[in-house]
Amino acid sequence: MNMMIFSKFRFFLLICVIGMLFSCEKVVDLNLNKTDPKIVIEALLSNELKGHQFYISRSLNFNENTTREGLTGAQVKLQDNLGNTFNFMDHGEGVYQSPRMRGVPGRTYTLTVNFQGKIFTAISKMPEQVNIDLLTQTESTFFNETRNAIxxxxxxxxxQVNYYYFRTYVNGEPRSKLYVESDRFTNGKEVKHVLYFDEPDLIAKDQVRVQLYTIDATVFRYLYTIDAIDGSSGPPTAPANPVSNLSSGALGYFSASTVSEKFIVLR
Structure with a gap:
């Protein structure tokens, strides 16, 4: 299960609280251990033929040991613009899985989640697939320290306007660093994008898997905001509300995405 988006949103809530403390002239007694719980949905549909897993949870307080509580008992349904409907099975601990199916580029998908009578919906159109042509081992140097990169x-x-989301795995384990890009300056061109790894660094014989997802504009804005708040691509920015495509105040996102992937073993 990918915990990255949820941990980054928890970091966002903490930054908001700190910002409030420094922006108020009068003394404010804030209880960091009590926050309004929110429904969190992470729903990534791809064009892979498989059972797709979506995750539904409730955000927790800062003093609790885990960042979220998986929710069971929801009704999860996916429908495309041709009327095809896919019902997800509850596998427990907040995991919901579709029957074996694949998303189709060009189709628009509507996600509907019913949890205890409250309805959450989101719409996403699946873009065309963009394939990774090549992965190359390279190096990056910061402050006289050289590290491997891909x-x-x-x-x-x-x-056409394209938006991208990269997921990375090292020796089968997902890395939490968030990479999102648009083709604002590279439309129609060959793109060479460098992915940086740390904690731990890449070493010889590491096997790296890179997935390139094409995403729509709404999902890109959401992930880009989370990335900017967290500081994955530079210094953290001032808190801004990540705008989700989910209705009814839910956090997270629903994305209908195509995916391409390649592997490389480091020298």
């Missing part, structure tokens, strides 16, 4: 090469389709 350069991803792919061709951005011309005459």
């Amino acid at each position: 350069e991803v090469t792919f061709k951005d389709p011309p005459n």
Whole structure:
């Protein structure tokens, strides 16, 4: 299960509280251990033929040992614009899985979640697939320290706006660093994007798997905001509300995405 988005949102809540403390002239007694719980949905549908797993949880307080509580008993349904409907099975601990199916590029999907009578919905159109052409081992140097990195090469389709989300795995384990990009400056060009790894660094014989997801504009804005708040691509920015495509105040996102992946073993 990918915990990255949830941990980053918890960090966002803490930054908001700190910002409130420094922006108020009068003394404010804030209880960091009590926050309003929110429904959190992470729903990533791809064009892979498989049972797709979506995750539903409730955010918890800062003083609790885990960042979220998996929720059972929800009704989860996915429908495309041709009327095809897929009902998800409750597998416990907040995991909901579809029957074996694949998303189709160009189709629009509507997610509906009913939890204790409250309805959460989101809509996402699956973009066309963009394939990774090449993974290359490279190096990056910061403050006289050299580390291994991975350069991803792919061709951005011309005459359309494209948004990308990278997921990385090292020796089968997911890495939490969040990478999102648009083709604002690379439309129709060959793109060479460098992915940086730390904690721990990449070493010889590590096997790295890179997944390139194409995402829609709404999901890109949500992930980009989380990335900016967390500081994964630079210094953290001032808190801004991540705008989810989910209704009824839910956190998280629903994305209908195509995916391409490649592997590389470090020298």
